[in-house]
Amino acid sequence: MTPRRAAVGASATCAPKKRAATACGGAEQRDATVALLDAVPFACAAYASDDGTLMARNRRFDEEFAALAGHATRSGLLSELQTGDDDASGVTVDVQAPHSGRWYALHWGEVAIAGRAAALLTAVDISERIEALDSHKRRQEKLLFTSRLMSVGEMAATLAHELNQPLAAIVNYLNGSLRLVDQAGGPVQVERALQAARIQAEHAAAVISRVREFVRAREPRRDAHELASIAATVLELLRLEAERQQLRIEVALGDGLPTVYADRVMVEQVLLNLVKNAIEAMREVPVATRGLRIEGRVNLNGEIEVRVCDRGPGLSVEQSEQLFSPFFTTKADGLGIGLAICRSIIEYHEGRLFFEPRDGGGSIFGFTLPRAQGRS
Ligand SMILES: Nc1ncnc2c1ncn2[C@@H]1O[C@H](COP(=O)(O)OP(=O)(O)OP(=O)(O)O)[C@@H](O)[C@H]1O
Numbered sequence: 001m002t003p004r005r006a007a008v009g010a011s012a013t014c015a016p017k018k019r020a021a022t023a024c025g026g027a028e029q030r031d032a033t034v035a036l037l038d039a040v041p042f043a044c045a046a047y048a049s050d051d052g053t054l055m056a057r058n059r060r061f062d063e064e065f066a067a068l069a070g071h072a073t074r075s076g077l078l079s080e081l082q083t084g085d086d087d088a089s090g091v092t093v094d095v096q097a098p099h100s101g102r103w104y105a106l107h108w109g110e111v112a113i114a115g116r117a118a119a120l121l122t123a124v125d126i127s128e129r130i131e132a133l134d135s136h137k138r139r140q141e142k143l144l145f146t147s148r149l150m151s152v153g154e155m156a157a158t159l160a161h162e163l164n165q166p167l168a169a170i171v172n173y174l175n176g177s178l179r180l181v182d183q184a185g186g187p188v189q190v191e192r193a194l195q196a197a198r199i200q201a202e203h204a205a206a207v208i209s210r211v212r213e214f215v216r217a218r219e220p221r222r223d224a225h226e227l228a229s230i231a232a233t234v235l236e237l238l239r240l241e242a243e244r245q246q247l248r249i250e251v252a253l254g255d256g257l258p259t260v261y262a263d264r265v266m267v268e269q270v271l272l273n274l275v276k277n278a279i280e281a282m283r284e285v286p287v288a289t290r291g292l293r294i295e296g297r298v299n300l301n302g303e304i305e306v307r308v309c310d311r312g313p314g315l316s317v318e319q320s321e322q323l324f325s326p327f328f329t330t331k332a333d334g335l336g337i338g339l340a341i342c343r344s345i346i347e348y349h350e351g352r353l354f355f356e357p358r359d360g361g362g363s364i365f366g367f368t369l370p371r372a373q374g375r376s
């Protein structure tokens with residue numbers, strides 16, 4: 001606490017022998033100045049124009065600024081308040097006091113005390129105004145963010161609704177075509193292509209129907225599932241992209257890995273997003289260096305932990321801090337919602353989505369899920 005003074009005197013920096021004779025002297029006028037300053041309802045101080053020493057100040061100034069070591073001279077005070085060059089007479093500048101964290105509007109004016117020119121500082125505490133502004137800004141940002149998320153939700157619902165019918169029709173047409181090719185004993189390549197197209201369309205339809213359920217706030221459908229089988233579905237969906245990049249994908253989800261208690265389509269979505277990001281991260285990496293590994297284990301908390309490890313460029317600290325925020329993307333064609341969706345899904349399952357740098361370069365994106373044992 002700064003010492004509270006019963007009466008406010010002239011500056012302690014005034015040497016006693018000087019007081020009687022010069023600027024700090026003139027006891028009557030000095031007292032009048034101090035009385036005047038004390039009547040002002042905010043911190044005030046007068047600094048001599050010639051050498052910058054403190055000539056007079058009021059009680060509020062003592063209470064609020066005496067704790068600043070440099071307050072006895074104008075330059076000392078200014079350098080501690082870091083006002084830059086904005087200390088010209090008539091200019092008001094907002095600063096945050098380093099010792100108290102409070103905000104002040106500083107204003108300098110010119111006066112004369114006992115015939116000596118001085119710069120009069122008034123420091124009005126504007127902390128409450130700044131706080132109100134900040135919280136208003138924060139509320140606005142939150143509102144904006146929520147409304148963006150809501151629009152994404154609405155967009156997802158609309159898309160899910162609109163795409164449902166055509167997707168069902170595509171699956172039907174593909175089934176019909178497959179039957180025709182089969183009856184005609186048609187080329188095996190056409191049959192394979194149609195089968196691959198059907199797998200993709202069925203997956204899209206399953207995602208869409210789950211999004212619709214999700215939007216209607218239904219419980220996810222949780223059961224016991226083998227992660228190896230979930231990974232096989234996902235890799236089938238990404239086969240073409242992986243082949244195009246000549247990418248080796250190693251899956252180590254172990255025979256003995258316990259089943260997870262989860263909604264299968266949702267976990268497929270998570271793994272699909274993570275593996276897709278990993279593939280995209282290695283676009284610019286030389287073919288020989290590219291490598292993707294999906295591994296699983298039971299962690300110390302008894303949960304199943306899945307890790308997608310790539311040899312991409314990795315992430316800077318700043319990037320890794322924003323990673324899971326919706327709309328964060330470094331890709332020209334990215335929406336930045338892949339990881340945010342993954343996080344919602346994993347947290348819905350009482351799990352955790354995480355990132356860590358990979359030894360030897362690259363990233364590891366992982367998530368945890370509860371074991372099915374004793375739950376399903
Ligand atoms: N494996 C990775 N290696 C390096 N950076 C990554 C990796 N995965 C994600 N990122 C970074 O995180 C950002 C956000 O990823 P996220 O999946 O949320 O969005 P996106 O991939 O940019 O777009 P989309 O919404 O289409 O998925 C990416 O733009 C990228 O900068």
Ligand SMILES: [Mg+2]
Binds near residue numbers: 273276277338
């Ligand atoms: Mg992505």
